[in-house]
Amino acid sequence: MYTVKHAATLTGVPEATLRAWERRYGVVTPERSPGGYRLYDEGALRRLSAMNALVGSGWSPPQAATQVIRRDARGVAPPAVFPAELGDPNVLVQVAADFDGPGLEAILDEAFAMSSFERVIDGWLMPAMQELGSAWRDGRLSIAAEHFVSATVQRRLAVAFDAAGHAAGAPRLVVGLARGSRHELGVLAFATALRRVGLDVLYVGGDLPADSWVDTVARHRPAAVVLGVPTAEDVPAVRETIAALEAAHPEVSLHLGGGHQDAVGGRPTLLGHSVGGAASALADSLRLAS
Amino acid sequence: MYTVKHAATLTGVPEATLRAWERRYGVVTPERSPGGYRLYDEGALRRLSAMNALVGSGWSPPQAATQVIRRDARGVAPPAVFPAELGDPNVLVQVAADFDGPGLEAILDEAFAMSSFERVIDGWLMPAMQELGSAWRDGRLSIAAEHFVSATVQRRLAVAFDAAGHAAGAPRLVVGLARGSRHELGVLAFATALRRVGLDVLYVGGDLPADSWVDTVARHRPAAVVLGVPTAEDVPAVRETIAALEAAHPEVSLHLGGGHQDAVGGRPTLLGHSVGGAASALADSLRLAS
């Protein structure tokens, strides 16, 4: 149990505001000590952080409070809370089960308000999508539910990618997936992170045949190419694409990302599994090279 | 719920005008906060946007208002907005050839500023995408270029879909593609148009197997199901999905859209090839039925 001051530092909301939110919107009703001191528990803190995140991303306070209360009443825990800790990846599974569109939007708002884009992707979104995938494999979730969430998340990432804007004059990269490969989510997140470190990213999407990769590289002369390897089934097509690119453009530097990057082998650099880290490392190496 | 200022920025209509339209023509009657502040919901915003579009294309305000009100009350489609000159569909082919990202963004901005969403889709975007496809078939364009443009356009549509918002309480629809079907562009545009006529749209994306369609319908009991048939290859999977749905949920009404809707046959309603017209016709029939 935490006192007001403690709660204020943990949530980042000033004490007075904490009390005002309680009085005006009833977003929490903390226990009281024998002497009348507020005592916040973890749940209260979670709600306050959630409210703070929503308000921070533009929701009006009463709206944010209603949202937080409504969701809490239904037992869906908000994703993120404390400074260091991003939330439980399972929340996505729960909104997915309910096909709760507005709830999903709120959760994404909260999550992205909570921390940097890169941290949210690495620390929460990708694990949560993993969890979603295994919920589907376990039969806890229909594929339609998984689809619904993926589609919404991908739309959100698309917005982020567009918002990250163009960087003319910076080293150029071509980013996408090999023929047959369609799980764009991770590679789109990575493309966004690359834009955010100031690179000029050409995103070609999924399912691009090897000879098209060759054409694209011939035409744009990128400083580097990034291929996603989201599933084990993608490995052969990725190898094929790499072979074609190495034959036609031996000078271009190849990089692999995604869950099955290690299974590919060969010369390409492996980017690892941290979107943020990989993006800045790649930017550094390209800037050094140029 | 949005305050006046928010509503003004979202609809592009100045606050004072918003109030005047309410006072003079009663085009909306927003809820009020306890303190008397106007609170606009999604439906109000849609009506205001519609009115703004009509006024912008030359209608007198009272006419526009009665039109908007009548459509909302009876589910009747708004008349076609003025024949504003939409651009040459070939421009897309040209930016595609150059992989000109910023240029493409600019073209899309311009197009969507030109007229209503529906008109831009029907009168420009879909023809332009057709043109793009045939440029690729003729070898005038690499598949990578086609990909690049499709991916960008789809992101733009995703943003529009999210911006169209939720309509709680309205008839619900499930919209998506059958197993193996992956050309989401048209169906996503249609889903957006459906939201814009005030329906509660659950968009499930592409590549959804027949039994998942059945599950989704069982869970959400939509008033109608919309399946896209973008290519001739999709026909068998669409038939399979229809058969499964008719077996499990004979009461739900099925609708087909997309370029190859005619090839499917059977009982489902054909939506035709105009996004705007089909959306309001569908809204009309659902509202009559309920």
Next chain:
DNA sequence: CCAAGATTGTCCAGACCTTGTTGAAGGTTT
């Protein structure tokens, strides 16, 4: 074609609402 009248977007003033924050007066904890 012009003048009278209606319409429409915009603006204004003074009152009221919303919300984060501050302060005073006093109780609690250690």
Next chain:
DNA sequence: AAACCTTCAACAAGGTCTGGACAATCTTGG
């Protein structure tokens, strides 16, 4: 005693309310 907490009142900014007013524009009758 020092540090912390309580409530309640009040405040400053920023936003919004109403109702009227006004210039520009459109419509209408002559």
